[in-house]
Structures are given as C-alpha cells and as structure tokens.
Amino acid sequence: MPTYRAPVDDVMFLLDDVLHYDRYGNLPGFADASRDVVEAVLNEAGKVAEEILQPINLSGDREGCKRASDGSVTTPKGFKEAWKAYAEGGWISLPMPPEYGGQGLPHVLAHAVSEFMISANQAFAMYPGLTSGAIAAILAHGTEEQKQLYGTRMIAGQWTGTMNLTEPHCGTDLGLLKTKAVPNGDGSYAITGQKIFISAGEHDLSENIVHLVLARIEGAPAGVKGISLFIVPKFEVSNDGALGARNAVSCGSLEHKMGIHGNATCVMNYDGAKGWLLGEPNKGLAAMFTMMNEARLGVAAQGLAQSEVAYQNAVIYARERLQGRSISGVKDAAKPADPIIVHPDVRRMLLEMKAFNEAARAFALWTALEADILHRSPDPEARKAADDHLGLMTPILKGVLTDVGFDNTVKAQQVYGGHGYVGEYGMDQFVRDARIAMIYEGANGIQALDLVGRKLPKDGGRAITAFFTKVGQYVKEKEGDAALKPYVAPLGKALADLQKATMWLMANGMKNPDNAGAASTDYMHLFGLVCFGFMWAQIAEGALARKAREPSQAVLMDAKLTTGKFFAERMLPETGLRLDRIVTGADTMMSLPAEMF
C-alpha cells in the first residue's frame, strides 16, 4: 500500500529560510497568519491528507465513479465522508474573503495545503480545486447577489463548482464552440449544447453543483468575441438559497479514463437548462480566464504533488528492497543482499526527483506569495510587478511542473521494477493520475505558446526584463561567495542560455512566427530550469545560513546542499541542449509535407 507524509518541514524551511515569509508581514491579513499559525495549519492539513484522503486514494482508483441509469453519479467509498470533513475543516474557505464566509488566510498557505491534498488523493482534491476556481470567477465577475447566493455556499462546501468549456469538436480553440444561450425573457437564458471532459460534473458530494458554462448568446458574433459565461446550477435556487426544480442539465455518460478514476469526468448535456449570465455578455472568455489561471496553478501543483508522493514511496522501497550487492563492495553483509539504494543508478533516479520536488515547491510558493501581493498589496507598483510575475510564470509552472512531475512518477515506478507495474503498491496510479495534468487546463504545448507568443512580448517585454534583472543581480551579488559558487556559477551560465534564447526568439520569432512555435516547448523547459536553478541557489543560501545558525540542523541542511549540487551538475546543464535546439529554427520541421508524415 502506498503511503504519504506531508512535507510540512520543507515548506516551513522554504518559508522561513528561503522566501523570508516574515518580510510579508505588512500585507493586509498576514498579521493573522504568523509563521506559527501557518505551521499549525500545515500540520493540520498534513493530518487530513495523510489520515483522511490518502487511505481512500488507491481504493478510489480501483472502484471509480459509477453512473446510474437516471444519470446520477456515485463517488467511491469514503469520498462523501471525506468531503464533509474537508468542507467542515474549512479547507475550501481558507484563502477566501471573510465577507463571503472565508478565512482570509494567505494564498501561499492555501497553495501549500493543496499540494498535500493532491499528493494524498488527486482525484478527490479536484472536487474542491474546481470549486475554488469557480468561486474565484464568481467573486471576480459576479453581481453582489450572485456572490452571496452562490459564493458563500460554495465557500462553505455546501455546493460545488465546475467549469464547462470543452465540446467534442473544440478544446483549445474555443472560438469554435456551439453551445447556445437563448434569452428566456426573465433575465435567465436557456442553455443548449453538449460539453465533454467535465471534471466533477455530477456526483453525490454536495447538495448542488454550480456549473460555469461557456455558451454563445443567439446572434452573438462568431469566434471568441461572441462567447459568454453562464451560471447553470444543477438545482434551481431561490434567493434564500433553497433548492428548487432540477435544471435541464445532466450527465450523459462518464468518460472511460486512464486515471483520476475517483473523479467523475462527465459528458454534460444541456437541454435548455436555465442559466444566468456571469459578467458581461460576450466577455465570457476573459471571465473564464480568471478561473483558468487559478486552475493552471492548481494543475502545476498536481505535477509537483504526484512527483512528491511517488518519490516518497520510491525511497521507502529503495531502502527496503534487498537485491544485488553494491558494485563498490558489499554494504550490509548480514543481509542476503544490499538495499537497492546503494546502487548509483537508483540514487540518480531518486535525486532527479528530489532535486525537482524541492525546487518546484520553492518556485510554486514564491509565485503564490506574488499572488498574495497582487491581491493584497496597497502599493500599485508592487501589484503590477506581481501581476507581471504571475502572467509570466503561470505557463512555465503549469507546463514544466506537470511534464517533469509526470516523468518523475514514471521514474518512481521504475525503482519498483515489476512491482511498480502491478497494482499492489499503487505506483502505476501515480503515473496514470499525473498524466492528465499535462493535458487539461491548456495542453502543455499551449502553455509553451502562451509563454513565447503572449507573455514574452507583453508590455514590451516588461515581465521578462524584470526577471532577467532580478536573477542577473542575484548572480552578480553572490558570485564572489565561495560557498555558493557550486550553485551560482551554473545559474549564471543557465541564465546566459536563456538570454541567448530570448534574443534569438526576438530576432527570429517576429520574422517567422513558426520559429517561435518550433522553439516554444524547449524555451519553456529552458526557462523552467533557470527558475529551478535560481531556487536552488537561494535554497543553498538559506541552508548555509541555517546551518551556521543552528548546528543541530547540519545533517538536514547538508542534504539540501548535496541535492542542490546534484541539480547544478546533472540537471541544469540541460539548458545548453535546449538552446541548441531552439536556434535550429522551424525550417526543417515545416518543410515536411503533411501527407509525408
């Protein structure tokens, strides 16, 4: 049976010694969230993850969701009770505004909590995850009435939310969508169409399900400029929140998926269902993007979370499984064989995961802190810089954390040999569950295009310039520090690779946009590596300082320093290869006729 232990200590180390959480104390609301409060909340979240969600992960995968002939859907055993505990524990309301029943705690804390919950049970964590996204869209674009009616009940976990974008013929290209909305004359609309791949579309966890649905109002312009966003509740609701008639929206079938079996992925049929506009007509895409950006960071967390739990289980197995002898001499003569963690190639796999997990966690928490600045800072300049950071980093976090996170679940499975391919240890579930994160909320190729096509040139390259300045200054400040050299010197080299790639894109991507497209995925990963390198340099700095301050922490801090060195030596040099690929351009790949593939 797989196990999980929430990495509370690593989060606290990152907040205390790397990201300097104490410096954010003057942000509104942070006074209520001292580092001790944060630690207490994380410990409590860890318990929920370990004791409530993790034990129903493997069984949820085996059992899956079931649709009855009346269209109702049953979640796996234990999910209903877990939802109750989750909602009552305040885990949905944690970062939400107090005026709608939220606790107003920092986003960074909510992000750390969500990593734990996903590691324990991704299929389950998607229910509150989608609900949180829908809440964000309603709070950002809804009327005060909608916020009170829907927002408060979703924050309380009484109702859940979904996002309905995809149709059979359109996913990425939402301009093609056909679902239509016809005014009923009473302020509501009749929504008709079919949506597919709708996570948490129908289930038995909550009293009501609030679907946010993209549709085209009759007579609206073609393409993305004619799309509006609607609130379509499963049960109609009166103003006091009482449930009324069953709305004409139903789950037509459940998708037969590779993984996340505990989450109900539905084909949703809207047959003149009653919906209410959320935000302005024909501005639905912008409103949906409020939800989408939130969701992308949540999906990035899935990449890390699956890598973390898969890694933890691989380590346990590598320490326990006795097989073969160390090639540099027997390590445990009393046993019939050495544990496989003595083998360098097993360590290589484990260290690749560990080095990613710790840097990715730092990167995600850093960005979550910037989200707090964006949402809370009274300083407009600080908010603008934070917004730039979030815009630039969201596609990188989503694309890189899910690509590498998935690869890591495969590596963790590999550590188990044949025992990883069969169900008993649950390692294949991590692979199957992690796989979806590379696809949904914008496939990773779309993230890469968003990065090179939109985020780089935006505002004259203001965000990327700020990033280069920040990392460049850091390298310059620290390059004389001998203890930091193993981390900072490779970071400087990697940064130079990223700068060269960026220059190349500026020179060649404008001339021929296919050059930008051909470079996009390599560029995204190159960027991600530089971010990880920047994190590792700061982790090393924090570890050295902590070790000097608290000698009792030396062993733990040395482990971080070693892991960072492994990253700098073996993983960061990949930036050179990515750059080499980028500058070859698009000509060769575009010259092959489509029929000759």
Next chain:
Amino acid sequence: MPTYRAPVDDVMFLLDDVLHYDRYGNLPGFADASRDVVEAVLNEAGKVAEEILQPINLSGDREGCKRASDGSVTTPKGFKEAWKAYAEGGWISLPMPPEYGGQGLPHVLAHAVSEFMISANQAFAMYPGLTSGAIAAILAHGTEEQKQLYGTRMIAGQWTGTMNLTEPHCGTDLGLLKTKAVPNGDGSYAITGQKIFISAGEHDLSENIVHLVLARIEGAPAGVKGISLFIVPKFEVSNDGALGARNAVSCGSLEHKMGIHGNATCVMNYDGAKGWLLGEPNKGLAAMFTMMNEARLGVAAQGLAQSEVAYQNAVIYARERLQGRSISGVKDAAKPADPIIVHPDVRRMLLEMKAFNEAARAFALWTALEADILHRSPDPEARKAADDHLGLMTPILKGVLTDVGFDNTVKAQQVYGGHGYVGEYGMDQFVRDARIAMIYEGANGIQALDLVGRKLPKDGGRAITAFFTKVGQYVKEKEGDAALKPYVAPLGKALADLQKATMWLMANGMKNPDNAGAASTDYMHLFGLVCFGFMWAQIAEGALARKAREPSQAVLMDAKLTTGKFFAERMLPETGLRLDRIVTGADTMMSLPAEMF
C-alpha cells in the same frame, strides 16, 4: 478506434537501400529467402497484424484475462481464434530450423514480422514471443529427445512456452531464488516454490504449456552457481507427445496490471510439480540467458512497435483535427480551423517519433542480420564479430528502444489532448502497454549496467573497438560528400562524445565502480543516439542513391532526408548533455546518506 498499417515499405527500403540485404545472399538458407520472398512474407504478415490482431487489441485491453476458481484462465474474445490462425500461418515456425518443423527463414525477417505483430497487439504477441524464447532455450540446451518432444510441438504452435525466473523477493538478483528441485529418482525432479509475474503462465490458447523454471537442486551451492533450469509441462507428456496427468503447477492469481491486459500475468505455484532438467545442473542461468537475450531483442521490438503504432494514430489525428489557425497565416480558409499538423510544436512531437521509429527500425534490423550471420555463417571470424555486435547492442536496443518508445507513446497521446486520456481512441493503451517493456527482461537500469560493466570491458574492449572503427571509418569516408554533410558531420561530433565518455569510463570506472554505475544510463542513451545517427547517415545515403536512380521516389526519399536532418539538428546533439552528465561522476550522488533521501 485506433488503426494500424504495417510499414512494409519502410522495411523493404531499409533492406534494399540501407542494409543491402542482397549482400547476405550467400548465407546458408538465404537463397530460399530472396528479397521478393521477403516482401511477400512481410505483406502477408502485415495482413495478419492489421486484420486479425489489431481488431482485438483495444477490446482485449478492456476485457482482460479472467481466472476461474479452478485456476483456469480465459483470454479475451478472439484471442483463441487468432492464436489458431497465427500458428497455422506458420508465424512461429518462420525462423525455426527445418529439422524441427521450422521454415528456416532469416532471423531478420522474423524480427520485422514481430514488430508488426506487436504494433497490432502487444498483449497477444507476447504469447508467441515467449514461446519462441522457450524454443530457443530448448533447441540450444535440450537433449535430442526434448527437442523433438517439446520443440516441434511448440514450433507448430500446438504448445506454448513461458519463462519462470522471478520470485516475490527476487527479480534482478536471481542468486536469491528459493524454488527447489528434489530428484524423484526416475530422472525427473519435484519442483516446489512460487514464481510471480509469469507472462502467459496460464491460458486457453494451447493444448499444453511448457514452463521453463529456474530452481535450486537440493544441496546445490548458494547464489547463482546453484541454479538449474527445468522443463515443467502443464500436462505431463508421454514420449509420443500424448498428454497425461495434470502436473502440480497452477496459476494462483492474475496480477492486476497497468497494461498488457490481454496477456495473462500469473502467480505460478509449483507444488512438487514434475520437471526435467534442461541442460546441465547448476548451469541454469546460462541456459536461461539464451532465452533472455532473444527475449531482450523482442522487448526492444516492443518499444519500437508501440512508438510506431502510436505515431501512426497521432498523425491521423493531427491531419484531421481542426483546431486553431496556423501562426504563420490561415492554411485552410474553407474550414472553420486548420488541422493541428500546421502547428510547429505538433510537428516537433511527430518528427521526434518518426525520426526515432525509422532509425530504431534500421538499428534493430541491422542487429537481426548480425544474428543471422552468427547463426549461419560458415566463417568463424564473421561469427565472432557478429557475436560481439549482438552482445554489445542487445542492452542498448533493449534499454533505449523501450525508454524512448515509451516516451513516444506519451507524446502521441499528447497530440490527442483530452481525447488521448479517455479510452475512445485507445491512445492510453499504447502508453500502458509500452510501459512494461522498460521493466521486464531486465529493467533498463540493469541493461545500462550490463553495457558499462560487462559488455564494454569484455575481451579487452574488442566489441566497442570494432564499433568505433566501423563508424569512424564511415565518417572519414563520407565526410567529403556535400550531400551527406548534414548527417555525417553531426555523427562525427556525436561519435567523439561517445569516445570521450568511453575514455572517461575506462579511466574512472575502474578506479571507482560507482562512477560507472552513475554514468550507466546516460552512457546507454548516448550510445543509442550514436547508433541512430549512424543509421540516419546510411538512410540518407540510401535515399539519395534511390532518388537519383528512381526519380519517381523523390518525394518519399525527400521525406526521409528531411526527417534525418531533423534528427541531426534536434535530437543527436543530446550526446553533449549526456557526456556532461557522465563526467560529473558519482561523488555527489553517493555522498547523500540513505536516510536523508
């Protein structure tokens, strides 16, 4: 529904224009296998794959194998009929010696055929695959009686075979195995123990199942030197082949696996089952390796085969799926969107697969031809060189083709977006089926260790020296050819990287074996890239010659030249990164205490 078309044309191009099959005509038996015979057999094999095996692949995955309470196992619908057609069509007997009922056709032909069959249905193809491996072991190590009794019936497809190595506590480290064999006094042994992960261990396809089982004769030395190999038939057999009593071997349960659901992976219980020694006592491991080496090449074919079929389906989808517009301008204004094959990043994914598939196929066929030389050449020097080649290339083919093949199934699935994650197109099956090939017949980390630890130093480095000479001479001969320059110049650079890595290993791996272990996986992939580069240079050479000779083939040959250029520009430069990693050595990864992971 997924589809498949056997790449007969590509195999014929490789045999005709790249590997120069005609030069092998003087090998015994090749006279009966003219290129026209080969082409006819391949076309026939393609039909079997496309029309019989492929249609029951997805359904076989969904249905899986079922074990009844009496221990009998039922294969999915259609497998029984397919087995009959397969056996009667002579697909098992194809490369087997005529004296035992085989057709004596070249190994290279059998290898090409097996690629097709696996692409169409890996779970099915494992039944004949394991049978072929067991036949090889019996023909190599059996008595004449055993060859006649078991060999002929397995070659006819009347009986099938299995290999029984793994036990719950030992897979890689067979020295730990506990299954015991006690002499019955009549020449037979009573075999007792439990074996796990036994593919095709029990099923309803054949009249009898011939298990080859590793066990320890009572009183034998500990470790690998006390292991013997036994023939344990499901039904005892009399000398005329008539089936007798049910032997005390049974399927205790079926493993719940990630994929290959159509193949019965069994826990096999031996409760004093009657077995007969195959080969010498205590030399079982060597005998099993006859089977294992054969099996490793078969598993390599699985990596390629899954990549090929996943690629074919990704191409179909990329040409049909309309989504978004080309970033360099609308390509098909009459349609609501362009097909996604216009997007550079989609082409990148497809070309990475295509460039691998064609080079991997060339590499595998080249090695299969060397196997023919080994088995047929009257010239001892030629046989020795072929044996060196096979020894060196087997771990590379197994490790690299299955690692990259798996990655390619993930890429192909990615082309489908959300539609790749759900079952309708069957793309997730390719991923789940391909995943096992990285694990069984020696996990890929073991292949890498076999390469650096055994195959490189063997006979004073004779095999690797011959390889360097061969590729080095080729580069030298061709480097002045302007048309070949895009292929040969990068090959020269990649070869230099491999030579540097090899020198580094020689200097540092002896001093500290952990350095070799730490380098092993990177070295294996670096080696694989050089082999692919060598193949691409020769494919380009063949394509240029063919184009000059047959102008009607220009479009097809140009596609190969473009694909090879893509490989040289974007994929081959990975050798530099692999070398960088190798020379960092083992110190950092070995310095982390096991308890600090």
